[in-house]
Every structure is written in structure tokens, then in C-alpha cells.
Amino acid sequence: MMIYKYYGDDSIYSIAVAEEGLPLVAVLEDMAQTLGYRLPVMSSAEFEANSDANILEDINSLDGAETAGVLVMADAEENSFLAIKAESEEAAERIRDIIEKNSRAIIEGESIGGAIPLDEELAVAQRKVYLEDYSKREKENVLTEERPFPLAAEAVVDLSESLMSLGYLKGTRGNLSLRFGKNNMLITPSGRSYIGMTGADIVKVNIETCEWEGDLIPSSEKDLHRLIFQAFPEARVIIHTHGPNSSVFAAARTPLELTGGLQWGEEDEEAEAKTYEGILPIADFAPAGTMELAENVVKAMKTPGAIRGALMSNHGLVCFGEDITDAFDLCRSIEEEAERTLNV
Numbered sequence: 001m002m003i004y005k006y007y008g009d010d011s012i013y014s015i016a017v018a019e020e021g022l023p024l025v026a027v028l029e030d031m032a033q034t035l036g037y038r039l040p041v042m043s044s045a046e047f048e049a050n051s052d053a054n055i056l057e058d059i060n061s062l063d064g065a066e067t068a069g070v071l072v073m074a075d076a077e078e079n080s081f082l083a084i085k086a087e088s089e090e091a092a093e094r095i096r097d098i099i100e101k102n103s104r105a106i107i108e109g110e111s112i113g114g115a116i117p118l119d120e121e122l123a124v125a126q127r128k129v130y131l132e133d134y135s136k137r138e139k140e141n142v143l144t145e146e147r148p149f150p151l152a153a154e155a156v157v158d159l160s161e162s163l164m165s166l167g168y169l170k171g172t173r174g175n176l177s178l179r180f181g182k183n184n185m186l187i188t189p190s191g192r193s194y195i196g197m198t199g200a201d202i203v204k205v206n207i208e209t210c211e212w213e214g215d216l217i218p219s220s221e222k223d224l225h226r227l228i229f230q231a232f233p234e235a236r237v238i239i240h241t242h243g244p245n246s247s248v249f250a251a252a253r254t255p256l257e258l259t260g261g262l263q264w265g266e267e268d269e270e271a272e273a274k275t276y277e278g279i280l281p282i283a284d285f286a287p288a289g290t291m292e293l294a295e296n297v298v299k300a301m302k303t304p305g306a307i308r309g310a311l312m313s314n315h316g317l318v319c320f321g322e323d324i325t326d327a328f329d330l331c332r333s334i335e336e337e338a339e340r341t342l343n344v
Contacts, residue, residue, distance in 0.1 A: 004084045004092035011082035011096060013103035019080060022106060024099075027115035027251040029288045029315045030173055030242055031102040032123035033130040035095065097170055101244055105251035108342050115251035118314050126287060152178060153186050153199035159237070159324050160194045168241040168335060169194050174316065175219035177238045178324070179229055183207055187225055189216040220289035227294040228301070228320060232308075235320040237327035242316040245338035249282075250311045256280040258307055258337050276333045278307030285313035309334065 006014075017024050024039040026032035082099065086092035109115035156178050163169045163176075177187040186202045188194075203218040205211070207226050212218050219225070225238050249256050260277035283300035286293035297318060300310040308330060309319030317334060321327025 006082040014082045014099050015080040017103045025117045027105050028102050033126050037120050037123040105248045108248045109252040112252050112254045153202035156202050168243045174241045175221050177225040179236050187218045224294040227298050231298045237324050238320045239327050239331045240318040243335045245335050246317040253282050253313045255282050279305045281306050283310045283312050
């Protein structure tokens with residue numbers, strides 16, 4: 001294990017939380033699951049007075065940090081920074097991204113009523129489940145041999161690459177699915193990074209029975225996708241992301257209104273500009289990966305005026321389209337509308 005430090009633009013929101021004296025608690029479920037409920041703050045002077053070995057010991061002994069292995073450092077007279085304990089720089093950057101997104105939801109959420117922290121007892125339970133179950137899949141869900149799969153699976157991979165290019169998908173967070181025939185869906189696997197994913201990694205799941213084929217385990221949100229496909233026959237592609245802007249609204253449990261003003265694509269005269277109007281409702285909170293969450297989301301999506309999607313409290317965004325392009329355009333529209341609303 002090593003300590004990695006991030007300054008300035010690399011951790012702007014995390015530093016802002018610390019310097020404003022705000023508690024850095026989990027307002028998004030991916031932080032609770034991956035890092036823990038609360039991240040402690042220590043002065044830079046105190047940090048620098050210790051060796052890395054002692055700092056590692058200190059991180060593990062601090063209340064709330066025994067599983068997170070993370071410290072947010074702040075000192076009014078010196079450059080503030082974010083310190084992360086991790087096995088590699090790549091792992092540290094993944095952790096930083098989660099902390100930054102959670103911190104951004106805290107800072108920018110103040111303009112729309114304030115982010116709502118998760119229940120601490122529930123967050124601790126989610127962390128335990130993550131360590132005992134989900135995180136193991138990241139190591140176990142590896143491809144051991146080639147296996148044939150329909151070309152439609154490659155379309156799911158292509159969509160994931162497009163969403164990654166915009167920063168909407170990172171690491172193993174989020175999931176995608178495509179309706180395949182009458183009774184099945186093709187969905188991304190659990191605990192597998194989008195980087196390097198191929199069509200052979202996509203899992204075929206029966207929409208009615210939830211049975212799947214092959215050795216790879218489907219996304220933990222498979223029930224969310226199944227219930228949406230069942231409730232909305234027009235749904236062909238479902239996208240679930242933890243985008244940076246929509247996550248602010250999810251953490252604040254605040255609906256988002258799409259005004260139809262989005263006109264990206266205007267620079268290409270041959271491209272048809274996409275506009276979407278409607279309300280993106282907020283689904284009542286339920287733990288990630290549960291049937292209760294899936295049911296809450298479907299209920300919210302049936303709200304009059306809802307625009308083929310919903311925000312999941314303290315979690316993220318889910319939306320669907322009639323095809324891949326439509327789903328991608330709607331997801332992008334929501335994320336950019338959220339950004340514009342926050343910047344008003």
C-alpha cells in the first residue's frame with residue numbers, strides 16, 4: 001500500500017468540503033460501498049509530521065476510515081490536498097473520482113436544497129455487502145476462454161465506450177442493457193471494468209425469470225433493468241450512470257426539469273439537433289441492487305410528464321431509449337441539462 005496525494009484541480013471539490021468545514025459523509029451510494037460512510041479530515045501539518053508508514057497506521061485507526069483508507073487534508077496556510085491509500089496509482093485515481101463526485105454533490109447540492117446523507121447504519125451494511133460480495137466479482141468475473149455471443153452484444157460495448165468518452169461511466173460503476181428478442185436482455189456484467197470489455201463479457205438474462213447464461217454474473221442491477229423492460233414495451237436500451245452532474249440532483253433527492261433547450265449537434269449541419277422536454281422524477285430511496293429500488297424507479301418513471309427515466313436517490317441516473325442512439329442522446333441531454341441548471 002502507498003499514499004497518493006492530489007492537489008488543486010485534481011481534487012477541487014474534496015478540498016472545498018474540507019476547507020469549508022463540511023462533513024465529508026456519503027451522499028452517494030458508490031462512496032458508501034467503496035470507501036465507507038465518513039472520511040476524516042486532518043491538518044496538513046499533522047499529516048507531514050508523520051512518515052508514510054505511520055500515516056497508513058493513522059488512516060486505519062481513525063474513526064470511519066478503517067475500510068476507506070482515505071484522508072482529506074486541509075490547512076489554511078498551506079496547499080490543501082487529498083491523500084489516498086491504495087495499492088496502485090490506478091486504484092487511487094478510481095477512489096479519487098468517487099470522492100470528488102461525492103464532494104461535488106455536497107458543494108453544488110447546496111444550490112438546490114442540499115445533498116441528503118445516507119443513513120449511516122445502512123451505509124455500513126452496504127459497505128459490508130460490497131466487501132463480501134461485489135468486490136469479489138471484480139476479481140472473479142474474468143474471461144477464461146472465448147465463447148460465442150450474438151453481435152448485438154458488441155453494440156452494448158460500443159455504447160459503453162461512447163459513455164466513457166463523456167465521463168459518464170468509470171471503472172465498474174453503472175450498467176447498460178439491450179432488449180434481445182422477446183424474452184431476453186443483454187446486460188453488462190457485475191464487477192468488470194468497461195475498459196477492455198468485449199461482446200463476450202455481456203450476459204444474456206431472461207427478463208421474466210432472471211436466469212442467465214454463462215459463467216459471468218450479470219449486473220447487480222439486473223432487476224432494475226428487467227422491471228423497466230417489463231413496464232415499458234417501447235424500451236429497447238437502458239442506461240444507468242453515475243454522471244457527475246445528475247449525481248448532484250440524486251444526492252439532493254431533487255427532480256430535474258428538461259426544458260428542451262439543448263441544441264448540441266448544431267455545428268454539424270447534417271446532424272439532427274436533439275431536444276427533450278419533461279420531468280426527470282426522483283425515485284424513493286432503496287439500497288442499490290434491491291427489488292425495492294427497481295420497483296421505486298418504475299413507479300417514478302410512470303409519473304405524469306416523466307421523460308423516460310428517473311433519478312435514484314443518493315445513487316444515480318437511469319433512462320431508456322427506443323434504440324441505442326436515442327438512449328445515448330437522452331442520457332447526454334439529462335447530464336448537460338443538469339450541468340446548465342447548476343450553473344444558473
